[in-house]
Amino acid sequence: MNASLAPRLLRWFDQHGRKDLPWQRALDDGRRDAYRVWLSEVMLQQTQVATVLGYFERFVNALPTLRALAAADEDTVLALWSGLGYYRRARFLHRAAQLCVERHGGELPRDFDALAALPGIGRSTAGAILAQAHGLRFAILDGNVKRVLARHHGIHGYPGDSAVEKQLWQHAEAHTPAARVADYTQAIMDLGATVCVRARPRCADCPLAADCVARRDGLTAQLPGRKPAKSIPTRATVMLVLRDRRGRVLLERRGPQGVWSGLWSLPEASDPDGAWRLAQQHARIDDAQALAPFTHVFSHYKLAIEPLLFDHATAQRGIADNPQLRWCDADELGALGLPAPVRSLLLQINDKP
Structure with a gap:
């Protein structure tokens, strides 16, 4: 048959x-x-x-x-x-x-x-x-x-x-x-x-x-068998949204290893204090605004993202000489490979005055 x-x-x-x-x-x-x-x-x-x-x-x-x-x-x-x-x-x-x-x-x-x-x-x-x-x-x-x-x-x-x-x-x-x-x-x-x-x-x-x-x-709900369940860990990161007075955002190309390898993304730190120190390396800043946190789910872990917006930043010297860093305005973002949650975050940022 x-x-x-x-x-x-x-x-x-x-x-x-x-x-x-x-x-x-x-x-x-x-x-x-x-x-x-x-x-x-x-x-x-x-x-x-x-x-x-x-x-x-x-x-x-x-x-x-x-x-x-x-x-x-x-x-x-x-x-x-x-x-x-x-x-x-x-x-x-x-x-x-x-x-x-x-x-x-x-x-x-x-x-x-x-x-x-x-x-x-x-x-x-x-x-x-x-x-x-x-x-x-x-x-x-x-x-x-x-x-x-x-x-x-x-x-x-x-x-x-x-x-x-x-x-x-x-x-x-x-x-x-x-x-x-x-x-x-x-x-x-x-x-x-x-x-x-x-x-x-x-x-x-x-x-x-x-x-x-x-x-x-009567086995349609059981077949095919599901992948054995295992707990998915959660990792936390702080994403720095450094925006200058022209509305440009600082992006950093990620390294060849790990998730989003080779994509342009936002600089990251493990905690808010580290984010402030990293932000000061890249720009002169006055204040930061905590944006709504969100979670992005990968196949093997969850990433809890806490975005910090550093507005009206002034670039430090040397960024132009670093090929892994670049200031981008909204029109340039469409031509770059960006992780989906980062692109979504930046679209929301660009809607803010």
Whole structure:
């Protein structure tokens, strides 16, 4: 009965699948643009389609080809990515494009091993590119597909565990058809995104419901298994908002390690006293205003942020000679890679007199 999974999915896709996504548009020869497929796959990691659409259009309008991405500077790439989070994905994307220019004639390779060897392209992403752009028979296993297969086959356990993932890959490979691979790939992703959703799946609308183990056994709430819970620590920081009389804000480029690496952000201190000392190193200041604190949640910890606004600051000498520091006005911020909470904070600051 499981052998009929692909035909059922394709029939469902013909009626209900998403066929007008911007990365599905065909080239003159009828194929999809591998660059656009790749970009969409990277953006869709940990992010839903509805969120990605605007970022995707903005990115391809600015950098329409792989060569354009390879030639862009990192600040441009990170600025276009700003708000999507997981900035390492953008850096891998940028570096992979440069390697394609250096080693593969400015194109994504059609060889699976060569494609999977590029930074940020794993087994599932490589399969999705080759299946959707070239119609080659390669399976995928993103989060939506894992959920569909775990429920359909009644596979218990967290999909991130190697033994569970191995079972899911075996099913993914077995179900991938030889024909209409691009449509099948989109179909199984669409099913997971729109019908076989995490909470309250629409089993009555599912083309695979007849032999779904999770539906039969009342296990849709338990499958797939969740990642074992662990406590998330909270870290605290004070962000310095140094604003001069022209309305410019002092930004600092973060180092190559840690979160937000390489992005432009606000100087930070561990406590208010340290913030005052650091502020005095960068500018002559008179007073500070405590702004509303907020918390930003990462995957592995929470960051409790206490912003301090030092208004009407006068820059100390030497900042212009430091490439990691710069005074920026509001018009310049859009061209820089800024962490989303920092960009949001600065937008609020710029609304203040």
